[in-house]
Amino acid sequence: MPEITHTLPVLLIWAALGYLLGSIPFGMVITKVMGLGNLRNIGSGNIGATNVLRTGNKPAAAATLILDGGKGAVAVLIARALAGEDAAQVAGFMAFLGHCYPVWLGFKGGKGVATFLGLILALAWPVGIACCLTWLATAAVSRISSLSALIAASTSTFWMLFLGYGSSIVMGAAITLLVFWRHRDNIKRLRAGTEPRIGKKT
Numbered sequence: 001m002p003e004i005t006h007t008l009p010v011l012l013i014w015a016a017l018g019y020l021l022g023s024i025p026f027g028m029v030i031t032k033v034m035g036l037g038n039l040r041n042i043g044s045g046n047i048g049a050t051n052v053l054r055t056g057n058k059p060a061a062a063a064t065l066i067l068d069g070g071k072g073a074v075a076v077l078i079a080r081a082l083a084g085e086d087a088a089q090v091a092g093f094m095a096f097l098g099h100c101y102p103v104w105l106g107f108k109g110g111k112g113v114a115t116f117l118g119l120i121l122a123l124a125w126p127v128g129i130a131c132c133l134t135w136l137a138t139a140a141v142s143r144i145s146s147l148s149a150l151i152a153a154s155t156s157t158f159w160m161l162f163l164g165y166g167s168s169i170v171m172g173a174a175i176t177l178l179v180f181w182r183h184r185d186n187i188k189r190l191r192a193g194t195e196p197r198i199g200k201k202t
Contacts, residue, residue, distance in 0.1 A: 004086050005085075006083060006084065006086055010083070010087070011090050014083060014090050015091065015094045016094070017078075017079075017091060018075040018079065018091030018092060018094035018095040018098065019095065019097060019098040021075050021091075021095050021098065022075060022095030022097065022102075022115060023098035023099065023101075023104060023109070025102055025104065025110075026063070026064050026068055027039055027047040027048055027049065027051065027068070028105075030060050030063050030064055030067075031055060031060060036052075036057055036060060039055075042054055046111060047105070047110045048064065048113065049061045049062070049064040049114055050113075050146075050198070053198070064114075069114040069115060069117055069118030069121070072092060072095045072115035072117075072119030073119060073121055076088045076091060076123050079092070088122075088123060089168065092119035092122070092123055092171070093119075093175065095115060096178070097178075099112050099115040100178065100182055112175075113153075117131055117132055117135070120156065120172070123165075123171075124160065124163070124165040124168055126163045126165075127163055127165055130163065131152045131153075131156050131159060134148075134152045134155050134159075135148045135149065135151070138151045139198060143198050144195055144196075145198050146189075146190065146195060147186075147195070150180065150183055150187070153175070153180065154176060156172050157173050
């Protein structure tokens, strides 16, 4: 845990700002603007980049990935610049929660992988790069996005310890658990051998 230097009301303000930023459903906005249909009726119905890719529109998926990752990074960077490390971790964690449970969508959001990677890159860039490389390596071998996300998340706390970012490990562990919880249906399909591969439309 980082040193707590701010009062609870101040941290609650950063929590609220982080949540609101994270709750912006960029996947749904992009697919609607580009005339790709209702993302809830496509593929898995998820609002993230992997499901946007199932529309067949790679630029839309790339934009969703960048923006979903960016909102996690921006939450951390703004809070760090204006307040400090404790606020940065609170804002980053709440941006992740905002993506997973956005108030605008009845608290039914995405699985948070891009937002997780974005906030980790901003919080501790060596750890973020290690997690991204872990995702890419797993995806290259398995061609399964959910498996790549689970492995990247599960190794994040190891990378934090190995690379000297122990003050972030509590937040990292909490996000890892939430990533696994959000992927519980994917885990069932992985065990059954029915999980779709990257780029598959249905």
